Amino acid sequence: MPDWWQPLIILKNCSKPVDPEWRFPSFGMRPMNKSQFFWVSVVCLFASLGFMIAGTARAVDETLAYTVVFRGVEDDPSLQSALESVSVTRKRQEQPPATMFLLRRRAKDDGEIFVQLLHSKGWFDASVEPSFAGEGASIVITFHVVRGERYRFGVPQLRLLTPRTEFIPPTMESLGVKEGNPAESEPIFAAADQLLAYAHKMGFPEAKLVDRRYELDRAAHRLDVALDLLPGPLVRLGKVHFIGAEGVDQAFLDKHLSWRPGAVYHPKRLERIQRAFMGTGLFATVNVVLERPTAEGELWPVAVHLTQRKHKTIAAGGGYSTDKGINVKGAWEHRNIFYRGQRIKVNTELGTDAQSAFLSHETPDFILSGQKLSFAFRLDRNLEDAYESQALQVGATVLRPVLAPGGEASIGLEWRIADVIEKSDESRSSFATTAIPLGLKLDRSDDLLDPGQGWRWNSEVKPVFTFSSSGDPYVRLANRGSIYRTLLAVPRVVLAARGEVDTVWGTTHDNLAADQRLYAGGGGTLRGVGYQLAGPLDQEHKPIGGRSLLALGTEVRWRAWENVGLVGFVDGARSYEGEVPDLSEGMLFGAGVGGRYVTPIGPIRMDIGFPLRKRSQVDDSFQIYVSIGQAF
Structure with a gap:
C-alpha cells in the first residue's frame, strides 16, 4: 500500500x-x-x-522524470509517429505527475488510446501493455505493442434502398475501398463522403447514407463493409425566381443563369450563379435554394434570395506629404444607374501641385458573361518641379477575368491631348496621341487594403502613336509586383516587398513629353527623397525624368496593438535617361519608420523617411507622408 x-x-x-x-x-x-x-x-x-x-x-518532493520507448513498431516509422502524436505520456513528458500512481494511470490511459488507433489501422487483435523500469528521475516507460495479423477488406458492398431508380452507383473500388486492402477506418469514412458527393453530382441532391454495416471475421482476419444508400429522386431544375431584386432589370438577372429549365441538377450550377450575382457588386448576400415541386415528376424550382447593397456611395479622403503638400479627394458612385448593373463613377482630386477630374461608365457582361466595357473621361492639371501640364484623355477599355481567381486582362483605346511646359528650358509643346494599352493584372493576396499573405503582379504594354508635330511614336512597358508573407500570427508581423521596372522604347529623351517621362522619388517609389528627384536633374537640380525606371522596397509591418501598427522600411529607386536602367549609375535609397491606425476602410498611414545618401542642395533631411492604405 x-x-x-x-x-x-x-x-x-x-x-x-x-x-x-x-x-x-x-x-x-x-x-x-x-x-x-x-x-x-x-x-x-x-x-x-x-x-x-x-x-x-x-510525494511531491520526490521528483519524477521519465522517458518513453515503443517496442514492436520499429519496422513501421509512420505507425510509431502516429502513436507518439496521440500519446499524452509523450506530449507531457516535461510535466510529470506528482506520484508514481498517477504516472501509471497516465500510461494506462495511453495504452487504451493506442489500441483504438491500432484498430483504426486494421489491427483488431492488437494489445498494448506499458512497463516501468527505474525510479525517481530515471524512469523508463516502455509500451509493448503486439499488433497481430492485420485485417483486410472483404468484398465491399453498396446497396441501394430504392428498388427502382435512375441512379447508377459507382463501384466501391472507385470510392477507395478495395478487396484485400488493409481494413483501415479512414477509407471507409472517405468512401461515404465521396458516395454522397457523387450522387449529388449525378443529379440526386437528396441522397442519404442510411447505414454503414461492418462484420468482423476474426478467423479469416477480414472486415466486410456494406453501405446502404437512399438515392432519392433525380432532380431536374425548373424556373428560377428572385427574392429581393427590386429595382434590378429582370433581363439582367436572367442573363446570369447558366442553365435552361429541364437541366439535371449539379451543385456547381447553383454555385456558378451565386458567384455571378456576387460578382455584379449589386448584392451583399446571395443565397440559392432548391425548392421541392408541388407534384412528383415536376421540375424543381430554384429560389435566389438577394440582399442588395446600397447602390450609391459617396467617399472622401485626403493626404499630406512634405514634398507634394496637401491633397483632398472625393468620389461618387452609382452601381445600378440604368437598372442593369451599369456603374458610373466620378472622382476628383484637389492638391497643391495637381488637380484632376475623372468620369467613368462601366457596362457589365459586355458580349460575354463576366466581361466589362468601360468608358473614361479625364482632365488633369499638374504643377510639378519638372513640368506644368494640362491634359484631356478619353478612353474605352474591355476587361475580362482570366487566370481566376484575381486575374484580369484588358485591351483599350485612348486618345490624349496635352499642353506641356518643361521647367528646365521653359519650352512649351502640344501633343496629340492615340494609345492601345494591353494589360494583365494578377492578385493572389488575401486582403485588398492590408494584405498579409500572397502576391500581386501588374503588367502593361502600351504602343503610343503621335498625331502632332511634337513627339515620336513609342512603346511604354510597365511591370510592378509585390509579395507578402506573415512571419508571426500573434502579434501580427508581415514582411512585404515590391519591385518595379518600367521603360519607354522608340523615342529620344527630348522628344518624349515631359509629363510622360518616368520619374522616381516620393511616397510611391522612394520615401525619404523628394517627389521626382530620384533621377536625372538639370543644372538647377530640377528633375528632367528618364526613359527607364527601377524601384525596390521592403517593409516589416508589426501590429503592436489591436488597431495600431508600426512599420520599418527601406526603399531604393532611380530613373535613368536611357531605355534600359544603367546600373553603373547606382540607385538612391531611403529608410524610415511609420505608424498605422487600422480602420474599416483601411489603415491610416503616417511615414517618415530619411535619405541614406543625402545630396547637397537636392535632398531634405526627411520627408513625411500621410495617407490611407498601405504603401503597397
Whole structure:
C-alpha cells in the first residue's frame, strides 16, 4: 500500500461515529470519560492531518522524470509517429505527475488510446501493455505493442434502398475501398463522403447514407463493409425566381443563369450563379435554394434570395506629404444607374501641385458573361518641379477575368491631348496621341487594403502613336509586383516587398513629353527623397525624368496593438535617361519608420523617411507622408 494512503486510514479510524454509551477500550489501561475521549480525538485528527501533509509533501518532493520507448513498431516509422502524436505520456513528458500512481494511470490511459488507433489501422487483435523500469528521475516507460495479423477488406458492398431508380452507383473500388486492402477506418469514412458527393453530382441532391454495416471475421482476419444508400429522386431544375431584386432589370438577372429549365441538377450550377450575382457588386448576400415541386415528376424550382447593397456611395479622403503638400479627394458612385448593373463613377482630386477630374461608365457582361466595357473621361492639371501640364484623355477599355481567381486582362483605346511646359528650358509643346494599352493584372493576396499573405503582379504594354508635330511614336512597358508573407500570427508581423521596372522604347529623351517621362522619388517609389528627384536633374537640380525606371522596397509591418501598427522600411529607386536602367549609375535609397491606425476602410498611414545618401542642395533631411492604405 502506498505511504500516502496511511494518513487517510488514520483519519478514517478517528472519525467513526461515537456511541454515547461507548467507552474507549482500555487494553489494560484505565477507561476514559467523554471529555478525555474528545481531546484525544482532537489530537488524533490533527495528527492525521499532519501525516497527510507530510505524506503529500514527501510525494511531491520526490521528483519524477521519465522517458518513453515503443517496442514492436520499429519496422513501421509512420505507425510509431502516429502513436507518439496521440500519446499524452509523450506530449507531457516535461510535466510529470506528482506520484508514481498517477504516472501509471497516465500510461494506462495511453495504452487504451493506442489500441483504438491500432484498430483504426486494421489491427483488431492488437494489445498494448506499458512497463516501468527505474525510479525517481530515471524512469523508463516502455509500451509493448503486439499488433497481430492485420485485417483486410472483404468484398465491399453498396446497396441501394430504392428498388427502382435512375441512379447508377459507382463501384466501391472507385470510392477507395478495395478487396484485400488493409481494413483501415479512414477509407471507409472517405468512401461515404465521396458516395454522397457523387450522387449529388449525378443529379440526386437528396441522397442519404442510411447505414454503414461492418462484420468482423476474426478467423479469416477480414472486415466486410456494406453501405446502404437512399438515392432519392433525380432532380431536374425548373424556373428560377428572385427574392429581393427590386429595382434590378429582370433581363439582367436572367442573363446570369447558366442553365435552361429541364437541366439535371449539379451543385456547381447553383454555385456558378451565386458567384455571378456576387460578382455584379449589386448584392451583399446571395443565397440559392432548391425548392421541392408541388407534384412528383415536376421540375424543381430554384429560389435566389438577394440582399442588395446600397447602390450609391459617396467617399472622401485626403493626404499630406512634405514634398507634394496637401491633397483632398472625393468620389461618387452609382452601381445600378440604368437598372442593369451599369456603374458610373466620378472622382476628383484637389492638391497643391495637381488637380484632376475623372468620369467613368462601366457596362457589365459586355458580349460575354463576366466581361466589362468601360468608358473614361479625364482632365488633369499638374504643377510639378519638372513640368506644368494640362491634359484631356478619353478612353474605352474591355476587361475580362482570366487566370481566376484575381486575374484580369484588358485591351483599350485612348486618345490624349496635352499642353506641356518643361521647367528646365521653359519650352512649351502640344501633343496629340492615340494609345492601345494591353494589360494583365494578377492578385493572389488575401486582403485588398492590408494584405498579409500572397502576391500581386501588374503588367502593361502600351504602343503610343503621335498625331502632332511634337513627339515620336513609342512603346511604354510597365511591370510592378509585390509579395507578402506573415512571419508571426500573434502579434501580427508581415514582411512585404515590391519591385518595379518600367521603360519607354522608340523615342529620344527630348522628344518624349515631359509629363510622360518616368520619374522616381516620393511616397510611391522612394520615401525619404523628394517627389521626382530620384533621377536625372538639370543644372538647377530640377528633375528632367528618364526613359527607364527601377524601384525596390521592403517593409516589416508589426501590429503592436489591436488597431495600431508600426512599420520599418527601406526603399531604393532611380530613373535613368536611357531605355534600359544603367546600373553603373547606382540607385538612391531611403529608410524610415511609420505608424498605422487600422480602420474599416483601411489603415491610416503616417511615414517618415530619411535619405541614406543625402545630396547637397537636392535632398531634405526627411520627408513625411500621410495617407490611407498601405504603401503597397
